[in-house]
Amino acid sequence: MTTRIPARFAKCVAEGRPALATYTMAGDPDPATGQAILDALPAAGADIIELGMPFSDPMADGPGVQAAGQRALAAGQNMKKTLAMVEAFRRKDDETPIVLMGYYNPIYIFGVDAFLAAAKAAGVDGLIVVDLPPEEDEELCIPALKAGLNFIRLATPTTDDARLPAVLNNTSGFVYYVSMTGITGATIKANAGVGAAVQRIKSHTDLPVVVGFGIKTADDAATFGRESDGVAVGTAICNAVLGSLDNGKATAGTVAAVTTMVAGLASGVKRAKAA
Amino acid sequence: MTAIRANSLRNGPDEQGRFGIYGGRFVAETLMPLILDLEKAYRAAQVDPAFQAQVKDLGEHYTGRPSPLYFAERLTAQLGGARVYFKREELNHTGSHKLNNCIGQILLAQRMGKTRIIAETGAGQHGVATATVCARFGLPCTIFMGATDVKRQWPNVLRMKMLGAEVRPVTSGAGTLKDAMNEALRDWVTNVETTYYLIGTAAGPHPYPEMVRNFQSVIGEEIKAQFFEAEGKLPDAVVACVGGGSNAIGTFHAFLDDPSVRLYGAEAGGHGIDVENGHAASMTGGRPGVLHGNRTYLLQDADGQILEGHSISAGLDYPGVGPEHSYLHDTKRVTYVPITDNEALEAFQLCTKLEGIIPALESAHGLAEVIKLAPTMKKDETIVLCLSGRGDKDVESVGRYLGLIE
Ligand SMILES: Cc1ncc(COP(=O)(O)O)c(C=O)c1O
Numbered sequence: 001m002t003t004r005i006p007a008r009f010a011k012c013v014a015e016g017r018p019a020l021a022t023y024t025m026a027g028d029p030d031p032a033t034g035q036a037i038l039d040a041l042p043a044a045g046a047d048i049i050e051l052g053m054p055f056s057d058p059m060a061d062g063p064g065v066q067a068a069g070q071r072a073l074a075a076g077q078n079m080k081k082t083l084a085m086v087e088a089f090r091r092k093d094d095e096t097p098i099v100l101m102g103y104y105n106p107i108y109i110f111g112v113d114a115f116l117a118a119a120k121a122a123g124v125d126g127l128i129v130v131d132l133p134p135e136e137d138e139e140l141c142i143p144a145l146k147a148g149l150n151f152i153r154l155a156t157p158t159t160d161d162a163r164l165p166a167v168l169n170n171t172s173g174f175v176y177y178v179s180m181t182g183i184t185g186a187t188i189k190a191n192a193g194v195g196a197a198v199q200r201i202k203s204h205t206d207l208p209v210v211v212g213f214g215i216k217t218a219d220d221a222a223t224f225g226r227e228s229d230g231v232a233v234g235t236a237i238c239n240a241v242l243g244s245l246d247n248g249k250a251t252a253g254t255v256a257a258v259t260t261m262v263a264g265l266a267s268g269v270k271r272a273k274a275a
Numbered sequence: 276m277t278a279i280r281a282n283s284l285r286n287g288p289d290e291q292g293r294f295g296i297y298g299g300r301f302v303a304e305t306l307m308p309l310i311l312d313l314e315k316a317y318r319a320a321q322v323d324p325a326f327q328a329q330v331k332d333l334g335e336h337y338t339g340r341p342s343p344l345y346f347a348e349r350l351t352a353q354l355g356g357a358r359v360y361f362k363r364e365e366l367n368h369t370g371s372h373k374l375n376n377c378i379g380q381i382l383l384a385q386r387m388g389k390t391r392i393i394a395e396t397g398a399g400q401h402g403v404a405t406a407t408v409c410a411r412f413g414l415p416c417t418i419f420m421g422a423t424d425v426k427r428q429w430p431n432v433l434r435m436k437m438l439g440a441e442v443r444p445v446t447s448g449a450g451t452l453k454d455a456m457n458e459a460l461r462d463w464v465t466n467v468e469t470t471y472y473l474i475g476t477a478a479g480p481h482p483y484p485e486m487v488r489n490f491q492s493v494i495g496e497e498i499k500a501q502f503f504e505a506e507g508k509l510p511d512a513v514v515a516c517v518g519g520g521s522n523a524i525g526t527f528h529a530f531l532d533d534p535s536v537r538l539y540g541a542e543a544g545g546h547g548i549d550v551e552n553g554h555a556a557s558m559t560g561g562r563p564g565v566l567h568g569n570r571t572y573l574l575q576d577a578d579g580q581i582l583e584g585h586s587i588s589a590g591l592d593y594p595g596v597g598p599e600h601s602y603l604h605d606t607k608r609v610t611y612v613p614i615t616d617n618e619a620l621e622a623f624q625l626c627t628k629l630e631g632i633i634p635a636l637e638s639a640h641g642l643a644e645v646i647k648l649a650p651t652m653k654k655d656e657t658i659v660l661c662l663s664g665r666g667d668k669d670v671e672s673v674g675r676y677l678g679l680i681e
Binding site: 055056057058059060062066073078079103104105106108109110131132133134135136153154155156157158159160163167178181182183186 | 303580
């Protein structure tokens with residue numbers, strides 16, 4: 001099984017730089033603008049697209065991502081529409097990997113088999129499902145691997161060496177290292193520990209390691225990009241959407257607010273090239 | 276006590292924390308090592324006589340156990356059917372069954388070396404019980420409470436503050452119990468090293484549903500012994516209200532393998548089961564899904580988004596239910612029935628006037644089911660209600676509903 005993910009990391013390695021993974025919420029702030037944002041991400045500099053599946057109760061997310069999900073749901077987003085967005089994107093771009101990210105319940109209610117078939121057909125490459133640890137692999141991880149999708153696991157500061165093999169087993173595509181114990185959008189407390197943690201994970205696996213949670217600026221992207229195979233940015237982009245809205249509605253500047261933010265972050269990962 | 280049999284309903288959960296398909300450990304990786312640790316610590320405590328002795332001693336001298344089993348003579352006469360008994364959990368210190376669980380968990384938190392406690396609360400009874408044990412054991416605590424609930428249960432907010440707790444109103448969502456639980460989980464993920472999450476009901480990731488049930492099972496065990504003393508047999512029916520399900524599972528567990536005992540759980544029917552998003556009866560009006568660490572019956576829409584639900588009672592205003600109840604619902608061992616706001620209000624008033632006991636609005640839901648059942652039963656039959664809490668916290672909001680206050 002191969003997805004678009006390994007090829008994309010190979011391309012970044014060839015360019016001697018870390019990958020930029022951007023997180024945007026599907027359907028935020030409305031379906032049409034959400035599609036326009038998604039379609040604009042590759043040209044703005046996103047190497048990997050994480051597309052949020054909105055959920056009413058995002059327990060691992062801070063206020064920025066919570067609000068993005070609420071905006072999307074209020075504008076009528078649902079799983080069918082999210083999958084249709086990917087399908088529409090794929091008509092124009094067959095190379096940029098898309099990873100759907102979210103929580104299990106909307107997938108469970110869609111039906112695991114129906115969801116995996118629809119996601120694969122739409123052109124999804126991988127899944128990140130926050131509330132499915134290895135202990136629950138039978139639920140979705142194993143069926144997803146069988147369906148030809150990558151299942152990307154989160155490793156965290158509380159994942160010790162004894163537990164790491166269990167977390168890495170059945171992980172594919174890349175490993176997402178959560179930079180801190182906390183929710184998305186919080187502040188990284190100990191920058192220094194992140195590089196060492198990435199090295200610790202790399203001593204257990206050949207998969208690329210992407211660092212996420214708390215990366216907000218081009219400088220952060222450069223700093224953490226030097227110590228990893230990629231960086232993931234979400235809250236800062238969701239907040240860029242928020243900042244562009246007028247009375248909760250998209251404006252002429254909404255897509256540009258996102259692409260400007262992403263272009264800045266892309267310049268950060270290019271600066272990380274030095275390493 | 277009934278011996279555990281191979282085909283017993285009392286054997287759950289399995290090693291994965293499942294009751295049939297329900298339960299499990301649907302949590303973020305950050306929390307996973309913690310709940311594995313918690314399980315280890317709990318297993319060690321379970322077989323440690325010193326721990327059991329501490330729980331028992333505090334139960335007796337601090338909570339006031341055993342709570343009485345009371346024959347409700349005037350209510351029985353009024354209903355004209357089965358003999359009605361109340362298990363008086365409302366007489367416990369802090370006014371509800373919640374303290375049973377808090378004592379067990381605070382001792383566990385201490386054993387684990389945790390230095391800070393967090394909890395969610397709906398009616399504020401669990402918040403008060405948590406703040407109480409934190410005062411008693413000298414640990415700082417933060418209580419997450421939906422902003423709507425802060426308003427409708429303010430006497431409990433004051434109690435928590437006086438006990439030294441920090442109360443954090445949660446404004447996301449409808450500002451009720453579900454939102455408080457989300458916020459508590461976010462805090463826990465952030466402060467994993469120091470913090471113990473003292474969950475207040477028999478829900479959440481494994482091992483919480485099992486652990487909370489075991490700490491609450493003292494209710495049913497006492498009922499069994501006290502009832503035998505009073506009537507020389509088993510009761511014919513046992514009734515409890517169901518929010519997350521801790522008082523109900525604690526009441527039912529001792530009786531699960533006694534098929535002659537009919538078990539009834541009263542869910543919050545709010546404005547009525549047919550009113551969309553107007554109730555909190557997850558088993559009658561929901562379907563299985565995954566939230567807050569476990570698979571269970573949930574109120575949700577066609578896309579798997581969780582609904583807020585509604586109940587007059589803050590302690591029942593939760594779109595889910597503990598996983599063991601979902602299992603007992605599917606296997607039909609327990610009958611779950613919706614009780615509307617109005618039925619609960621009527622039961623509240625009847626109990627107050629006939630028995631001189633002001634029940635919590637949560638418990639009044641159980642009472643409303645008793646009021647329906649008793650007249651259909653023979654005079655030599657018996658019903659026990661778990662009167663899970665007292666209604667002091669509710670007098671103002673009930674007064675408002677009844678038009679006694681501006
Ligand atoms: C008195 C009382 N009874 C019942 C409940 C519902 O919780 P559970 O279903 O866990 O017993 C509450 C919750 O706040 C309560 O205060």
